[in-house]
Amino acid sequence: MIITTTPSIEGQPAREYLGIVMGEAIVGAHIFRDIMASVRDLVGGRSKTYEEALRGARQEALREMAVQAAGLGADAVLAVDLDYEVVGSGGSMLMVTCAGTAVKLA
Secondary structure (H helix, E strand, C coil): CCCCCCCCCCCCCEEEEEEEEEEEEEEEECHHHHHHHHHHHHHCCHHHHHHHHHHHHHHHHHHHHHHHHHHHCCEEEEEEEEEEEEECCCCHHHHHHHHEEEECCC
């Protein structure tokens, strides 16, 4: 399955458009994670814990979208857009969503 942010794939025109497919993932911030991130904010540097959580959520959302596209018989998902939002009471969770157009290639 080809997943791309571009509207087309060079040399592989879309033969059939199957519709919009989406994926979502929400990860909660744990108290330990928040404490460590606060320490990082005070002393500087990157918060690897949050980066790993974000990376995992992004991969899960993209995987979910690919599964939905495969269920439609797609060869690729074009024009993929990723979005990140903080949700939950007090911004306690991070939501990653992605959407694109499932297509069959020529």
